């Protein structure tokens with residue numbers, strides 16, 4: 248599966264203003280860092296990152312998230328299905344992570360209607376991430 252054409256690009260057309268509306272790359276970076284903090288602090292999904300979050304992983308996520316929200320970033324990292332296959336991530340893990348994303352966006356002051364759209368875009372990645 249090619250992530251960019253199958254999962255990220257379709258959202259891009261409707262999401263161009265989201266990237267700008269939340270404050271561009273600085274806001275995307277803050278959102279990713281806030282999300283990771285919450286993931287690591289959560290024993291349920293934090294267990295997937297026993298060594299913490301590697302800088303490469305953080306950079307991939309910022310790029311992918313930026314592209315998905317309509318920014319100029321272009322993700323060229325590992326295929327998402329391959330990256331998650333065998334990790335045993337459940338729907339519940341995905342839901343918890345999405346909940347952490349909502350809380351992060353709220354704490355950053357992202358308006359609810361934009362947060363809803365962002366979560367909707369991320370929800371489209373569920374089939375690539377949930378493997379159990």
Ligand code: HEM
Nearest residue numbers: 292295301303304307308325330336340341344369372376
């Ligand atoms: C929409 C949601 C998600 C996106 C965009 C995403 C993105 C990514 C990307 C780009 C990679 C490859 C990074 C690399 O190889 O360094 C990756 C790997 C990984 N993801 Fe996700 N992910 C998502 C959801 C999740 C969830 C819900 C979990 C677990 C709760 C998870 C756990 C992992 C783990 C454990 C790896 C391997 C990390 C490593 O090797 O350091 N991901 N993810």
